[in-house]
Amino acid sequence: MRLGFALIAVLILIAIPLLTAGMGLGLVFGVIIPYLALAMFIFGFVVKVLRWARIPVPFRITTTAGQAKSLPWIKRAPLESPYNGWETFWRMVLEVLFFRSLFRNTVSELKGGRVLYGSTQWLWLAGILFHYSFLVILLRHVKYFVTPTPGFVNVLQNVDGFFQIGLPILYLTDVFFFVGVGYLFVRRVVMPQIRYLSLANDYFPLFLLMGIGGTGVWMRYFYKVDIVSVKELAVGLFSLNPAVPEGIDPLFFTHLFLVSVLIAYFPFSKLMHMGGIFLSPTRNMPNNTRAVRHVNPWDYPVKVHTYQEYEDEFRTVMKAAGLPLDADPEGDGKSEATNG
Amino acid sequence: MADKLKPEALFNVDYSPPKKGWMDTGPIDFEATRGNWNFAATPESMEYLDLPNVRKWQPYEQDWQLPDDWQRILFEGFKTRLKRFRSLKVYMDICVRCGACADKCHFYLGSGDPKNMPVLRAELMRAVYRNDFTLFGKVFGKMGGARKMDIAALKEWFYYFYQCTECRRCSVFCPYGIDTAEITMIARELMWELGLGIDWVNTPAANCFRTGNHLGIQPHGVVDSLEFAVDEAEEITGVKIDWSINRKGAEIMFIAPSADYFASPHYYTLLGYLMLFHEIGLDYTWTTYASEGGNFGLFHSHEMMKRLNSKMYMEAERLGVKWILGGECGHMWRVVHQYMGTLQEPADFLEVPKSPITGTVFENAKSTKMVHVAEFAADLIHHNKIKLDPTRNDHWITTYHDSCNPARGMGLLEEPREVIKACCNNFHEMPENTIREQTFCCGSGAGLGTEENLEMRMRGGLPRGSAVQYVKDQHDVNVLLCMCAIDKATLPAVMDFWAPGTEVAGVHEMIGNALIMTGEKHRDADLRGEEYPIVDSQAHLAAPSGEAETQEEKANA
Numbered sequence: 001m002r003l004g005f006a007l008i009a010v011l012i013l014i015a016i017p018l019l020t021a022g023m024g025l026g027l028v029f030g031v032i033i034p035y036l037a038l039a040m041f042i043f044g045f046v047v048k049v050l051r052w053a054r055i056p057v058p059f060r061i062t063t064t065a066g067q068a069k070s071l072p073w074i075k076r077a078p079l080e081s082p083y084n085g086w087e088t089f090w091r092m093v094l095e096v097l098f099f100r101s102l103f104r105n106t107v108s109e110l111k112g113g114r115v116l117y118g119s120t121q122w123l124w125l126a127g128i129l130f131h132y133s134f135l136v137i138l139l140r141h142v143k144y145f146v147t148p149t150p151g152f153v154n155v156l157q158n159v160d161g162f163f164q165i166g167l168p169i170l171y172l173t174d175v176f177f178f179v180g181v182g183y184l185f186v187r188r189v190v191m192p193q194i195r196y197l198s199l200a201n202d203y204f205p206l207f208l209l210m211g212i213g214g215t216g217v218w219m220r221y222f223y224k225v226d227i228v229s230v231k232e233l234a235v236g237l238f239s240l241n242p243a244v245p246e247g248i249d250p251l252f253f254t255h256l257f258l259v260s261v262l263i264a265y266f267p268f269s270k271l272m273h274m275g276g277i278f279l280s281p282t283r284n285m286p287n288n289t290r291a292v293r294h295v296n297p298w299d300y301p302v303k304v305h306t307y308q309e310y311e312d313e314f315r316t317v318m319k320a321a322g323l324p325l326d327a328d329p330e331g332d333g334k335s336e337a338t339n340g
Numbered sequence: 341m342a343d344k345l346k347p348e349a350l351f352n353v354d355y356s357p358p359k360k361g362w363m364d365t366g367p368i369d370f371e372a373t374r375g376n377w378n379f380a381a382t383p384e385s386m387e388y389l390d391l392p393n394v395r396k397w398q399p400y401e402q403d404w405q406l407p408d409d410w411q412r413i414l415f416e417g418f419k420t421r422l423k424r425f426r427s428l429k430v431y432m433d434i435c436v437r438c439g440a441c442a443d444k445c446h447f448y449l450g451s452g453d454p455k456n457m458p459v460l461r462a463e464l465m466r467a468v469y470r471n472d473f474t475l476f477g478k479v480f481g482k483m484g485g486a487r488k489m490d491i492a493a494l495k496e497w498f499y500y501f502y503q504c505t506e507c508r509r510c511s512v513f514c515p516y517g518i519d520t521a522e523i524t525m526i527a528r529e530l531m532w533e534l535g536l537g538i539d540w541v542n543t544p545a546a547n548c549f550r551t552g553n554h555l556g557i558q559p560h561g562v563v564d565s566l567e568f569a570v571d572e573a574e575e576i577t578g579v580k581i582d583w584s585i586n587r588k589g590a591e592i593m594f595i596a597p598s599a600d601y602f603a604s605p606h607y608y609t610l611l612g613y614l615m616l617f618h619e620i621g622l623d624y625t626w627t628t629y630a631s632e633g634g635n636f637g638l639f640h641s642h643e644m645m646k647r648l649n650s651k652m653y654m655e656a657e658r659l660g661v662k663w664i665l666g667g668e669c670g671h672m673w674r675v676v677h678q679y680m681g682t683l684q685e686p687a688d689f690l691e692v693p694k695s696p697i698t699g700t701v702f703e704n705a706k707s708t709k710m711v712h713v714a715e716f717a718a719d720l721i722h723h724n725k726i727k728l729d730p731t732r733n734d735h736w737i738t739t740y741h742d743s744c745n746p747a748r749g750m751g752l753l754e755e756p757r758e759v760i761k762a763c764c765n766n767f768h769e770m771p772e773n774t775i776r777e778q779t780f781c782c783g784s785g786a787g788l789g790t791e792e793n794l795e796m797r798m799r800g801g802l803p804r805g806s807a808v809q810y811v812k813d814q815h816d817v818n819v820l821l822c823m824c825a826i827d828k829a830t831l832p833a834v835m836d837f838w839a840p841g842t843e844v845a846g847v848h849e850m851i852g853n854a855l856i857m858t859g860e861k862h863r864d865a866d867l868r869g870e871e872y873p874i875v876d877s878q879a880h881l882a883a884p885s886g887e888a889e890t891q892e893e894k895a896n897a
Contacts, residue, residue, distance in 0.1 A: 061522065063508055065748070282427070290710065305550065323586050
């Protein structure tokens with residue numbers, strides 16, 4: 001049901017521009033919605049991150065995944081248990097760019113009276129494939145926004161189409177994108193535990209991405225739209241001088257609309273993991289709390305049980321046990337430590 | 341209940357999730373799930389700590405006698421904490437439910453209950469967060485993953501946030517570092533505001549507040565235990581042991597978890613400390629006021645953690661010591677390492693810890709000024725400051741269980757291994773997915789080590805038990821070493837259940853056995869009174885390496 005809800009939502013989102021964009025709504029789908037979505041994305045993203053950043057981090061709760069700095073001759077793991085800002089920076093680089101923690105993933109099963117563990121990197125691989133393909137595809141799109149096409153885009157395109165399969169040449173990242181997204185979707189449906197915990201919020205972005213990729217691929221390989229007018233629109237949008245040329249196909253508006261939905265939805269969703277990972281206290285803090293004091297800005301005094309109160313309650317038994325006293329109203333004032 | 345529990349039965353874990361969605365499984369049946377939850381905190385212990393909404397109640401009762409405005413209290417408490425803890429807010433917002441954490445939890449592995457997957461445990465809180473604090477949750481309701489906080493949801497909170505030992509294993513594997521311990525800690529402190537909590541957390545906390553230790557041992561009791569232990573150490577070694585308690589002007593104050601005073605097998609670790617500190621002539625004192633290393637406040641609320649932790653520095657200042665040495669304990673070191681420096685004002689009255697024996701300055705503890713006894717001992721061993729005869733541990737074939745908190749909240753991995761290798765000829769690691777940062781919890785941490793919770797403890801102990809059984813089969817391991825008082829208290833039951841015939845011992849017990857003390861008599865038995873076999877001294881010395889080789893060969897074959 002949650003899957004169905006997400007699927008229907010995305011199908012409706014596809015249908016709207018596909019059916020209506022041709023009815024003289026070019027300005028709406030080509031200019032107003034993209035601008036609105038971009039504004040929501042930028043504003044939403046910035047506000048969300050600023051809100052997170054404003055919340056204090058009261059304690060340094062680093063998760064250590066390796067030997068800490070201690071005695072000088074003990075070999076330590078600076079990237080798993082960073083001791084200073086620089087090492088923490090590199091830990092974060094590994095985490096953000098290479099999904100270090102996910103790479104650790106294991107799979108376990110009960111068999112023959114034992115719990116067995118195996119290494120599994122499929123989720124990691126699918127994650128890497130999806131994220132990096134998406135990034136390259138995004139960068140390839142720069143050629144539509146600016147004239148002349150920057151050099152790095154040509155390089156990217158050449159590498160991406162290195163194998164020169166088909167005409168137009170097949171981009172590898174297009175394949176990787178679908179493999180990645182497809183795996184993420186299939187495992188969510190096939191693995192009973194993952195299906196059990198999945199929400200509509202988990203399926204929705206996957207369907208949306210498939211829709212975006214699908215319309216894009218369709219336009220590139222199968223159903224040519226008028227690329228000149230599309231570029232005219234895109235360049236206009238990016239130079240803040242928008243104009244909607246004639247002859248843009250509704251399929252392109254559908255593509256653009258889904259992208260708009262994705263970026264507008266982004267700041268309100270789990271997709272914010274993109275920003276959140278930078279602010280995760282278990283990862284972005286050095287493991288040095290015994291060496292460098294961390295301050296809690298909202299710290300407040302609490303009720304404690306002082307030694308005085310303690311001695312007042314237990315003075316008699318303490319005295320009988322030969323324990324030294326700080327105050328001995330009935331005694332001779334002499335106090336002696338017990339020594340064995 | 342223990343009679344009914346059988347490993348064969350518990351091993352058949354069914355991982356298939358129920359037909360009904362996780363929000364629709366209905367209220368927890370606390371009668372049917374006996375053995376999987378803990379009794380409620382007693383009114384006396386709650387009153388002693390000035391906690392709100394004190395009443396006599398038990399989880400199996402239908403009516404939990406909640407305050408009328410409990411939903412408002414919870415909402416306000418949640419709101420406050422979202423503004424206080426970036427961790428909480430970020431972890432509520434960014435989980436993508438990839439499920440990488442799912443089979444990393446010992447309770448999930450042992451129970452198959454989907455709400456024991458860390459992701460779903462956190463979703464119990466996240467669903468309420470989406471309902472109360474997000475636009476999407478408000479608009480899309482249940483379809484947006486939102487859930488209203490009602491009695492059924494609250495009962496699930498109580499059930500599942502007391503089926504988490506805050507071990508943080510999931511947090512190692514999470515691509516965003518989401519820390520379930522952080523979520524569990526905050527869920528628990530929210531429930532305390534409604535007067536909901538468990539006795540095995542609150543009574544130790546109240547005891548600790550009053551007497552200085554979780555067990556409620558009064559000052560003369562601490563003295564008695566230590567005197568008894570000193571007598572025994574003297575009897576074993578023939579050496580008069582130097583020690584002191586509540587002594588002003590000592591150089592170092594030593595704090596151990598209170599179970600070490602007389603629980604078994606903790607007690608043998610205590611003997612080890614006493615012998616080691618005597619042998620090196622350490623100028624140190626025990627203390628009755630801060631006679632607890634552990635801090636059940638960590639399992640209670642941030643505030644309670646601070647209330648209990650305060651004693652360490654207050655006592656160190658009163659006694660005028662230079663620095664603090666801490667004993668073998670797990671969660672104690674999470675608090676000391678990651679929280680104490682922040683909870684308390686700077687300890688300027690102390691000095692940067694420096695070993696009086698080796699001169700090593702513990703740079704890593706220069707602010708908090710508290711050193712782990714394994715760091716201290718590893719340093720002594722590295723500088724050859726103590727004489728050890730590892731053959732005295734030849735009857736032990738050891739493996740080492742990293743405790744969750746020193747492993748994942750501190751990174752203390754090699755120091756205990758250095759000590760063990762110096763003290764024992766026979767040491768075999770468990771499989772790599774079950775040690776170091778991937779270590780598995782004993783299943784009884786965070787206040788869950790009760791009799792009434794025995795079934796869940798044994799379920800949670802499965803991964804650890806299975807790993808021990810593996811090295812037992814491979815190398816005839818007969819003792820599981822560890823450095824945590826909760827481990828020592830609860831792993832024996834886990835071993836009896838999942839890896840029968842395995843003893844549990846502290847690392848400093850191994851030091852105590854191996855330590856050659858000045859003026860000692862002939863040692864014919866180990867600290868447990870097990871007599872050593874009578875052997876020709878030459879053969880005795882040659883034996884260990886030969887045996888180790890055989891072990892290696894066996895492993896290779």
